[in-house]
Amino acid sequence: MDPARKALLESLEGKARQLRRHVWRALRAGGSGHAGGSSSAAELLVALYFHRLRLRPQEPDWPGRDRFVLSKGHANAALVATLVLAGVVEESVLDRFYGFESPFGMHPDMKLPGIEMCTGALGHGLSIGVGMALGSRLQALHFHTFVMVGDGELHEGSNWEAAMSAAHHRLGNLTVLVDYNRICQSGPLAEVMDVAPLAEKWRAFGWQVVEIDGHDLAAVADALDAVPLRPGCPSAIIAHTTKGKGVSFAENTHLWHSNNVDEAVYNRALVELGVP
Amino acid sequence: MTTPPPMNTPAPLRSATWRSRSANQTRLAFGQALLELGQEDPSTVVISADTQDLLGIRSFAHDFPERFVELGIAEQNAIGVAAGMATTGLHPFVCAYAPFITARSMEQVRNDLAYARQRVVIGAAASGISLGVAGGTHHALEDLALMRSLPNMTVIVPADVTEAYRATLATRDLDGPVYLRLGGRVEEPPVGDLEAPFQVGRSVQLRSGGDVSIIACGALVSLGLQAAALLHGEGIEARVINMHTIKPLDRDAVLRAAGETRGIVTAEEHHLCGGLGGAVAELLALERPTYMRMIGMPDVFAVIGPTTAVREKYGMSAAGIARACRSLPGLR
Structure with missing residues (x-):
């Protein structure tokens, strides 16, 4: 492997580990939180922020910045952990998760710098991303917009309104990342409400699709490098992931969609996550 | 909070000379x-x-x-x-x-x-x-x-x-x-001064009167003026206020009307719950309790029919507004 690529992947791996440690730190501060969907998105987030997105950390409002919208806003702890690692927000904010008058609640809020939209009510982010992509094209701002959606989130019909409009308007400057961890709040998607076949759905709506292992940083980086997958076409990266990835007791169970985190749980998680 | 990019500062508008051609x-x-x-x-x-x-x-x-x-x-x-x-x-x-x-x-x-x-x-x-x-x-x-x-x-x-x-x-x-x-295919008659500037949150008094105040919005403003004409024939002078901005409400105009007339009738093409009448009532209940009547859609779904006929059925008419004014204490 190219040494630069190897160094990048090693660096991203370290960031992903730090991200997960930050997530659990926040959850401990809040007493509970969405460990499952935050952990499944870790590699996607670090590859975005430390490899793909054009940002100016000291100038979070720079008009030419690439946009990232976390539509599956319940993974806000992971997004804010990423912004901490990127130097956009202070590390101390992690200890204010769920706090009184904190800018850092369960869902993304524009009270924090680097948060592009108040999301978390599911099925909103992709429409907002379509608007950002149109705004970029219309004003020749030349930025790319990325939106991360959950798989259960795709139950919301508004996503498909947005998907249809993105293809119709030929938004090659828009990419959706689907965190396909196959588990929603009540249980496996296959039992609650199946979204399969997912790639076929996006293709049928006019999107170019690539499927990857969402924890394989090389694959994630390659996919992010490859978008737009076809000019004039929105891109969908379907990332197969593991809910709760990185902490064995939280993996692959809807019980850790959101759960309580006390000192003992936190310490068990940190042991598994290893040193930063 | 992420600060939005600065807004453009375009040239002044030519709106002062606008006259509807086709609209x-x-x-x-x-x-x-x-x-x-x-x-x-x-x-x-x-x-x-x-x-x-x-x-x-x-x-x-x-x-x-x-x-x-x-x-x-x-x-x-x-x-x-x-x-x-x-x-x-x-x-x-x-x-x-x-x-x-x-x-x-x-x-x-x-x-x-x-x-x-x-x-x-x-x-x-x-x-x-x-x-x-x-x-x-x-x-x-x-x-x-x-x-x-x-x-x-x-x-x-x-x-x-x-x-x-x-x-x-x-x-x-x-x-x-x-x-x-905005409305539909009904052509509402013009109300007020065509040259008057429009200010968000600042209501327009279209008619002065010291007996009762009609506070209306939308299509009901014109009907409110007609109601005031009916009442004038009976010796009742109604103030008519075009409350074009529901939020933020022109508090001063409402409180002045409450202080200077014997009661307030609100009129709107909307359920009586939560619209203009609700906004006025909320303000007056807290700041200056005043006799009120509210014209609008009662707590039922409206029947099917031509707009004017449906309005009239539920009292959204000049006669309905005038009747509400007369029913205020001290006005009959």
Whole structure:
């Protein structure tokens, strides 16, 4: 492997580990939180922020910045952990998760710098991303917009309104990342409400699709490098992931969609996550 | 809070000389005003939800094709897309049916526009029972209550085409989202001074009177003036106030009317719950308890029928407003 690529992947791996440690730190501060969907998105987030997105950390409002919208806003702890690692927000904010008058609640809020939209009510982010992509094209701002959606989130019909409009308007400057961890709040998607076949759905709506292992940083980086997958076409990266990835007791169970985190749980998680 | 990019500062508008040529309905005056905004302000973008004729925006689409976005019959997406565009510095005008863009898209309006405080204007045609014959599924008699309940939201109900035109232009100077309530095919008679400037949040007193105050919005303003003429014949002098902005409410005008007349009658094409009457009652209950009567849609779904006939059935008529005025203590 190219040494630069190897160094990048090693660096991203370290960031992903730090991200997960930050997530659990926040959850401990809040007493509970969405460990499952935050952990499944870790590699996607670090590859975005430390490899793909054009940002100016000291100038979070720079008009030419690439946009990232976390539509599956319940993974806000992971997004804010990423912004901490990127130097956009202070590390101390992690200890204010769920706090009184904190800018850092369960869902993304524009009270924090680097948060592009108040999301978390599911099925909103992709429409907002379509608007950002149109705004970029219309004003020749030349930025790319990325939106991360959950798989259960795709139950919301508004996503498909947005998907249809993105293809119709030929938004090659828009990419959706689907965190396909196959588990929603009540249980496996296959039992609650199946979204399969997912790639076929996006293709049928006019999107170019690539499927990857969402924890394989090389694959994630390659996919992010490859978008737009076809000019004039929105891109969908379907990332197969593991809910709760990185902490064995939280993996692959809807019980850790959101759960309580006390000192003992936190310490068990940190042991598994290893040193930063 | 992420600071939005600085707004454009376009040249002054030529609105003072505007006279409706073809627009005889408020929804079409909105479309004509967008044409002027499009010429003056390059950040103006127009979003259609398959509503190109409903709001008279084909001219805008023709003149500014790159700033016109058709999104089809998908109101939730339309609001979200508008919010996303607004974050990039554009000023989107969403053109839609009042019953659908409010009730169906309420969550997008609340979160993406009001909570995130995005500068987006919703032009909502076919409000109230302007689509009377379409039936209850197409009436919008709760839209003011929905929109008025949201922090950061401005709610405007123009009374005639001139006011609709001026109000549309006035949204350019507002921060945050705006709900602009427009009518359907009914041609409302002009009210007030065609040359008078339009100020958001500043009501217009159309008639002075010391016995009773009629506070109306939209189509009911003209009916309020007719009611005042009826009452004048009986020796009752009614003050008529065009309360074109429901939020923020012109508190001073309401409190003055409460202090200077014996009672207040509100009139609107909206459920009695949560609209103009509700806003006035909330204010007066706290600050200056006053005898009130409220004209509007009672707590039932309206029957199917032509707009005027349906209005009359529920008392939204000059006679109905006059009757409400007479029923106030001390006025008969």
